Amino acid sequence: xxxxxxxxxxxxxxxxxxxxxxxxxxxxxxxxxxxxxxxxxxxxxxxxxxxxxxxxxxxxxxxxxxxxxxxxxxxxxxxxxxxxxxxxxxxxxxxxxxxxxxxxxxxxxxxxxxxxxxxxxxxxxxxxxxxxxxxxxxxxxxxxxxxxxxxxxxxxxxxxxxxxxxxxxxxxxxxxxxxxxxxxxxxxxxxxxxxxxxxxxxxxxxx
Numbered sequence: 547x548x549x550x551x552x553x554x555x556x557x558x559x560x561x562x563x564x565x566x567x568x569x570x571x572x573x574x575x576x577x578x579x580x581x582x583x584x585x586x587x588x589x590x591x592x593x594x595x596x597x598x599x600x601x602x603x604x605x606x607x608x609x610x611x612x613x614x615x616x617x618x619x620x621x622x623x624x625x626x627x628x629x630x631x632x633x634x635x636x637x638x639x640x641x642x643x644x645x646x647x648x649x650x651x652x653x654x655x656x657x658x659x660x661x662x663x664x665x666x667x668x669x670x671x672x673x674x675x676x677x678x679x680x681x682x683x684x685x686x687x688x689x690x691x692x693x694x695x696x697x698x699x700x701x702x703x704x705x706x707x708x709x710x711x712x713x714x715x716x717x718x719x720x721x722x723x724x725x726x727x728x729x730x731x732x733x734x735x736x737x738x739x740x741x742x743x744x745x746x747x748x749x750x751x752x753x
Contacts, residue, residue, distance in 0.1 A: 558748065561618045565745035568615035569738045575608030576734065586650070591727045593734065594647035594663065606643050612734075613639035615741045616674065619681075622748045628684055631677035638670025671733065675707045678740050689750045696747060699740035706733030 580588045583599040597605040613636050620632035641662065648660040656664070678700035686693050709729040716724035 558622060561622050562745045562748065565615045565618035565622070566742050568611040568618065569742040569745075572608045572611035572615060573735065573738050575604045575611060576731070579604040579608065587727065588731070589725045589728045591650050592647070592730045593727070594642070594667065595650050597646040598649040602646070606646070609639055609643035612738065613637075613643060615738070615745075616670075619741050619745050619748075622745060623681060624684070626680075626684070628677055628681035631673045631680060635670045635673040635677060638666045638673065641666035642670060671707055671710075671737070674737050675703050678703050678737070678744075681744055682740075685744065685747050689747065691750065693747065696740065696743045699736050699743055702736035703733060703740055706730075706736050709733070 576593050579593065579596045579599070579601060580586075582601045582604070583596050586596055586599065593608070594605060596602060616632055616639060617636035620629050620636055623629040623632060645659045645663040645666065647663050648657050652660070682693060682696050682700045685696065706729060710726070710733050713724035713726040713729045716722065717726050
């Protein structure tokens with residue numbers, strides 16, 4: 547599949563700015579949430595659990611910004627698997643932003659909101675992970691550039707997803723001591739970095 551820019555140049559520039567700004571806003575919101583909730587353990591607890599803290603709106607805002615950044619990159623992508631994967635991921639993040647996660651410690655009896663949030667977030671993260679590789683390959687072909695940074699972010703996103711899955715399994719059924727929060731933060735930060743870089747790289751693909 548060859549990567550093509552479908553939006554007009556003016557619209558594409560606006561989409562690139564939106565993707566970069568929203569990715570930065572999501573990163574800032576998650577980081578600030580960690581700082582203003584000292585009672586939570588960022589190594590152990592996922593970001594979404596912080597929605598139950600005194601500044602829980604930061605988490606909802608961050609996930610919504612993640613969804614917008616993903617949607618903007620999807621709009622920049624040419625027709626094909628990459629756009630479909632990113633659009634699905636954006637929808638999943640949007641649903642996860644609406645349905646909050648449960649407070650820490652409720653692994654065995656999740657609420658309906660937690661169930662919907664978890665399912666939507668997992669679908670979104672898996673779709674995003676696959677999209678990072680599909681779109682990166684397309685951008686490499688269309689630009690003729692190695693795109694080492696973009697490839698590194700895609701690899702880090704995959705690594706983060708695998709670690710997150712392993713840590714979640716441990717938290718739910720095994721030793722209950724895996725660094726779930728740390729694994730998720732690696733996954734989210736790598737995904738946000740990829741979105742920002744991918745948006746910027748589409749400018750080279752459009753030339």
